[in-house]
Amino acid sequence: MASPWKAARVRSATATIFAEMSALAVATNSVNLGQGFPDTDGPEFMLDEAMAAIASGINQYPPGKGIAPLRKAIADHCERRYGLNYDPDTEVLVTTGATEALAAAILAFVDPGDEVIALEPFYDSYAASIELAGGVRVGVGLFGPDFRLDLDEFGAAFSPRTKVLLINSPHNPTGVVLSYDELDEIARLAVANDVLVICDEVYEHLIFDGAKHLPLAAFPGMRNRTVRISSAGKTFSATGWKIGWALCTPELISEVTAVKQFLTYVSGAPFQPAVARALNEGDAWVETQRADLERKRDRLAEGLSDLGLTPSVPRGTYFMTTDVTPLGYADGVEFCRDLPTRCGVVAIPHQVFYDRVDAGRPYVRWAFCKQDHVLDEGIARLSKLRG
Ligand SMILES: Cc1ncc(COP(=O)(O)O)c(C=O)c1O
Numbered sequence: 001m002a003s004p005w006k007a008a009r010v011r012s013a014t015a016t017i018f019a020e021m022s023a024l025a026v027a028t029n030s031v032n033l034g035q036g037f038p039d040t041d042g043p044e045f046m047l048d049e050a051m052a053a054i055a056s057g058i059n060q061y062p063p064g065k066g067i068a069p070l071r072k073a074i075a076d077h078c079e080r081r082y083g084l085n086y087d088p089d090t091e092v093l094v095t096t097g098a099t100e101a102l103a104a105a106i107l108a109f110v111d112p113g114d115e116v117i118a119l120e121p122f123y124d125s126y127a128a129s130i131e132l133a134g135g136v137r138v139g140v141g142l143f144g145p146d147f148r149l150d151l152d153e154f155g156a157a158f159s160p161r162t163k164v165l166l167i168n169s170p171h172n173p174t175g176v177v178l179s180y181d182e183l184d185e186i187a188r189l190a191v192a193n194d195v196l197v198i199c200d201e202v203y204e205h206l207i208f209d210g211a212k213h214l215p216l217a218a219f220p221g222m223r224n225r226t227v228r229i230s231s232a233g234k235t236f237s238a239t240g241w242k243i244g245w246a247l248c249t250p251e252l253i254s255e256v257t258a259v260k261q262f263l264t265y266v267s268g269a270p271f272q273p274a275v276a277r278a279l280n281e282g283d284a285w286v287e288t289q290r291a292d293l294e295r296k297r298d299r300l301a302e303g304l305s306d307l308g309l310t311p312s313v314p315r316g317t318y319f320m321t322t323d324v325t326p327l328g329y330a331d332g333v334e335f336c337r338d339l340p341t342r343c344g345v346v347a348i349p350h351q352v353f354y355d356r357v358d359a360g361r362p363y364v365r366w367a368f369c370k371q372d373h374v375l376d377e378g379i380a381r382l383s384k385l386r387g
Contacts, residue, residue: 028340031378038369042236046278053270066094073279090250097242098231104259110135114163121353147174170203175314187219303379318369
């Protein structure tokens with residue numbers, strides 16, 4: 001029950017569905033295909049670097065904007081991968097995960113009543129951060145079964161109150177990767193309407209079928225109006241380290257930094273040299289991991305198809321979506337609440353990511369960033385649903 005002292009500003013902030021489902025997974029000894037975290041570690045040299053950092057006394061507050069070698073590694077990585085140049089001293093901020101970069105950017109640029117256009121379904125922290133800022137969410141739907149962006153709807157979402165576009169590609173939970181043409185049109189609209197863009201690219205390296213990640217900041221007119229956000233969590237299988245970053249102009253980065261310093265002040269000291277090393281030396285590891293994930297994606301798609309479901313096979317992220325109607329459920333929340341006791345598997349209902357709940361009602365998200373034997377066990381357990 002909500003406390004009578006709860007602030008109206010955070011009225012919809014409750015325990016996330018991920019916490020609820022992960023707790024249910026532990027309580028029922030279920031295979032957790034719900035929350036998006038891998039069940040294997042990142043590169044060994046990165047783990048060793050963090051342990052060495054702790055042992056050598058790197059345990060006190062690091063610089064607020066992040067240690068210089070990490071800021072340089074982030075800028076170098078961006079240049080090497082995408083040809084985008086950022087000054088490590090003035091245009092890079094290290095944050096406590098992408099989540100803090102998103103929150104700090106939204107709080108820095110959104111005033112009460114400002115509209116923020118975001119792709120709906122939204123990653124859950126977007127809704128909460130926009131609400132904290134007093135902003136108004138304006139969703140542009142990626143609706144099943146194909147979850148394609150409707151550019152006419154996108155264009156029609158702008159109003160004189162639009163201040164920020166919040167774009168996420170590869171997109172959680174749908175796995176959609178926006179195409180060159182879609183990004184080009186988003187960029188055109190951003191420039192024409194003179195809005196700021198916050199671009200969440202945490203899945204930039206989890207991309208399949210030969211697709212290429214295209215940072216929105218690289219499109220014409222976008223470099224100086226885009227806050228480019230990513231993190232080490234997904235790329236290096238270290239979601240618990242919470243090292244993220246934001247890249248943009250010195251003017252924009254100093255506004256985001258001003259907010260960040262009062263959210264967490266600084267971010268995990270011993271993880272920073274380790275992530276710097278991973279960014280500098282981890283390209284081969286990332287590619288192996290990516291290829292492995294693509295194979296896992298196909299393994300899960302096959303298992304879900306065998307159950308009579310039609311998975312939306314993603315081109316990015318580590319999430320796959322199915323409509324669970326063929327299993328006798330019209331409502332994904334009901335399905336996900338029943339699933340652990342019916343067969344010992346946990347998944348996440350799509351509708352929690354939507355304002356327009358009905359659009360997400362029959363869909364469920366499955367994470368495939370798990371060891372093969374875990375995926376196989378999950379699929380074997382799900383086969384009980386066939387009755
Ligand atoms: C789209 C998206 N953005 C941001 C995050 C959070 O990233 P971090 O763990 O680095 O805060 C996630 C995590 O699931 C995500 O899916």
